[in-house]
Amino acid sequence: MNRLNFFKIHLVKPFWLRFIIFIIVGLPLFSNFPALFISQILSKFFNPEFALIISYPLISFFIWLFCLPSLGLNKFLDYMSAAFLMALTTVITSSLLQNLFPFIFMENAYAASVRLLRLYFNVLAVFPWSLTFINSFSPDSIINALTQLRTPFREAGLHFALALRVFQHVGTVVSKLLLIWKERYPSLLVMRHTGENKKLKFIFAWVRWLAYSVIDWVYASIILTFEPIPAMVNEFEILSERNKKNDFSEK
């Protein structure tokens, strides 16, 4: 078990080294360069088009391996189920839009398919990577470490710590809202009160309900995530100021 600790990214110290490792591992998610580089190597063994296609799942697989030891199998599978849901929704919607409005997407079918494939594997990798990233840093230890830095870096670091905490808070908000939603609509995706509507009328009502539910979720998530920010800002600034004073008095 202890041997596995070596691979747990959230235990890497100091925190800036952990940050750098995360950025390096996550680079393929933001730049096409690593995929092209891998496909160039693979093209020595395979057809270049196939090499490019296979480079995307390879990168995703590498990122999953990177996150797995920290997350543990259960949490990893939880994140992956959400990632698959999101990836499929994104790709199916994009594909539908592409077929409905071909004049907007001026690209040939092959290029469009490769783009969708890349999008699919990117979403599958971004989800566990970003959640591992967000939860691997503790805002209070960042604030404590920042007291030794000079002003411009301190300011930037404080903003980073706050942003991190806000992102961490999103997870709590979503699970809280899910519980509330479950109490209101036990079937989650169907309204509780359907009345005596016939089939067609029911489908119409359901689509309308679903659309409003999405809007409600977006607003509620934003509002409940933003709600504690003023208190967080105040607390982070006090902590930073206090630690700084303490640090100077020790010197």
Add this chain to the structure above:
Amino acid sequence: MNSATYNIYTFDTFEKLVDRFVASTGLYFPKLSEGKDSFFKGFYNWLSAEKKNSNFALIAPEPSQALSLPNPAQVLYSALKPVINSPSEDCIFEYLYKYGLDPSISTQPITTLSGGEMLLLNYAKAEAQADYAERFIASNPIFWLNSSRYHYWLNLKELYSSKQKSIDVIVLNGDTYFDNTDSENDFNIKPLEFKLSIQEPKVCFPEIRFPIYHAARAISYKCHKEIIVKSPFLITGDNGVGKSIFSGMLSSIVDINSGNLSVEAINGAASCRLVFQEAVSQCFALTPEILISGVFCADYEKKLLAQNFFQRLISEFNNHEELQMSDNNIYTLLSLKIALIAERLADKPALLLLDEPGWGLSCKDAQLLVYKVALLAHELGIALGIVSHQPTWHKFAASKLTLKRLSQNEVDIEYESFKFF
């Protein structure tokens, strides 16, 4: 030298209490009951305003608001850091223990703590801050506590007084501890019976391995019986004993791992609906009308019924000046609670549970609300349960279920019916 003062400010509505808290601390505290437009406007104003740091020890109107970090260990570590260079785990445990909290909660996510545990953690944090905080501003500092734990407040008060630091307490009228002007009203409610079947339900919470390890936990309710319960009834017990989890199981939002828990009304209905402690979040930041319209968008008859219940209950508060302003789209926590209750009554469940119905309401409003809801619910054949540790509710209750901790993971349930009903 500072002269320490101890001031108690009482208000009749949660909104006025929040206004006072904001004025005292300079900290923006959004009133979600006023809807999303008001929230975004307030948030924008806060963003564009010049920030003033308020170096106070705080208990915010919502106890979780002053706990910005993810778990109790981090909250206490940060609060102690300016005083002790590197606070040890033992030191953190000592602070938790001092306020009656089990050290095992140190790695538990803040949001999963009960209201009472959250408040006690606020106490522990305030004690850690006592050396450097300018003053202590506490809103509703007793509300979530069982009376057996009031002495923790006295200890904290003594500590701040001994350090010559002022304390401002902001509470709602009729607070059980600070403003015990309880009304002498008689609440005559004809009891309604329903069947409650408890068959040793057990809930398991899996271990958390990331980002911080927190051991798996289970709560087993050691009770195997079928009871004819008289409504309105009270679910009561010490802080953190598992009252909210029990209500969650009854309303099927908390999954039962083994055993069973069910209700059955005389009319055959078997569902249970719950109004959460955090009524504001439960509204999804929607105003009462939009909430009711959205829930019943496909059922016109029930929508009319819910609107009717809402109007009927709200008219009971005719002298409530804030509610009179609802024509101008200003809503209060009270109107949100009424909307949530009306929505659930229109569903005609077997049982309606109100988890800490008094939170954010003055004693008078809370009692009137629960009384009127009980009358309406019984008229519809719906039983009413109040989940609370507050003694105030005993005068409403025809019976009570007391949850008692037998061990770390075991809870006993005792049923008692009151003779005078």
